[in-house]
Amino acid sequence: MSKTAVIYWSGTGNTEAMAKAVAEGAGARLFTVSEISAGEAAGYDRLALGCPAMGAEVLEEGEFEPFFTALEGRLSGKKLALFGSYGWGDGQWMRDWYERAEGAGADLCGDEGLILNETPDAAGLEACKALGAELAAG
Ligand SMILES: Cc1cc2nc3c(=O)[nH]c(=O)nc-3n(C[C@H](O)[C@H](O)[C@H](O)COP(=O)(O)O)c2cc1C
Numbered sequence: 504m505s506k507t508a509v510i511y512w513s514g515t516g517n518t519e520a521m522a523k524a525v526a527e528g529a530g531a532r533l534f535t536v537s538e539i540s541a542g543e544a545a546g547y548d549r550l551a552l553g554c555p556a557m558g559a560e561v562l563e564e565g566e567f568e569p570f571f572t573a574l575e576g577r578l579s580g581k582k583l584a585l586f587g588s589y590g591w592g593d594g595q596w597m598r599d600w601y602e603r604a605e606g607a608g609a610d611l612c613g614d615e616g617l618i619l620n621e622t623p624d625a626a627g628l629e630a631c632k633a634l635g636a637e638l639a640a641g
Pocket of ligand 1: 512513514515516517518519555556557558559560561588589590591592593594620621622
């Protein structure tokens, strides 16, 4: 059976709520980014990664960006789902992140990452569960 993990960073809990729903949908293990190294993450066949828009339309720079940079070279052929919460922007951070992951050769779920504005509502959480199910399927 292939191994699946959901790994996220969240400052105020919005991306955390998304991560829990993705993990439920996938039947996957859930980690904050501080709980797992990039090397350990690379040992999973399927990954869902969650990070909100931070800075000026970038990934969180203290923990998540260094983690993703370290993982990026090991994503080739891995099934990957990206998700995160945002505030006032238009999702540019996710478009840039998705493009990076595609460039790294990951097999991405969907045509774009799943983004939700601020606190996820019930429909948003259902979308997160569906993303998890898609990641775990096949
Ligand atoms: C320091 C900081 C920078 C942010 N930068 C952006 C941004 O560039 N674009 C955006 O849409 N939202 C931005 N936000 C809003 C967050 O993405 C939004 O509140 C999100 O729901 C936070 O998710 P979290 O609860 O998982 O931390 C920023 C928030 C903070 C605190």
